[in-house]
Amino acid sequence: MPRRRKQFPCGHQGYGQVCHRCAQLQDAKAREATEREQARLERQQWQATFADDLIDLQGLPKTIVLKARQVIAELVAGTDYRQFKGKRLNHDRSIISIPLTYDYRLICHDVGDRIEPRSVLSHEEYNVKKPRG
Numbered sequence: 827m828p829r830r831r832k833q834f835p836c837g838h839q840g841y842g843q844v845c846h847r848c849a850q851l852q853d854a855k856a857r858e859a860t861e862r863e864q865a866r867l868e869r870q871q872w873q874a875t876f877a878d879d880l881i882d883l884q885g886l887p888k889t890i891v892l893k894a895r896q897v898i899a900e901l902v903a904g905t906d907y908r909q910f911k912g913k914r915l916n917h918d919r920s921i922i923s924i925p926l927t928y929d930y931r932l933i934c935h936d937v938g939d940r941i942e943p944r945s946v947l948s949h950e951e952y953n954v955k956k957p958r959g
Contacts, residue, residue: 881943886930890946893926898943907934907941923952 834845876884880898883891897910912924912934922941924932929949934941947955 881945883946886946890926890930894930894932894946897924897926897932901934901941901943 829841831839831841833839834848836845836848838845838847840846872888876882879895880902881894883894886894900909901907907922907924910924912922912932914936915921915923920936922934922936924934926932926946931947931949931952933944933947933952935944936942
């Protein structure tokens with residue numbers, strides 16, 4: 827005696843007690859909703875970390891933000907800026923440029939006994955701001 831396919835209320839046909847196609851869709855939607863919620867929470871946590879920064883790092887790539895925070899923390903702890911290949915600018919010796927990557931620079935000012943971070947500039951912004959000889 828062959829089994830008969832039955833019609834589920836959703837319109838699909840099958841042999842079981844529930845429509846497995848609709849059950850899979852519901853599971854996928856639930857999984858997607860939890861992933862979206864998780865991503866939203868991670869974004870909020872990431873944005874909350876900017877409140878503790880000495881300078882504005884928002885809008886920069888995540889790797890640059892992490893590297894800048896590390897360098898700033900070590901500068902505040904007393905590490906010499908030359909450890910990070912930092913150099914004083916020729917036109918104003920109180921300004922120090924520390925490369926974070928090939929594309930970004932941390933600009934600091936020498937204020938007597940300490941180095942004070944001021945901003946992070948992209949390579950293009952950095953080249954535009956420094957005066958030509």
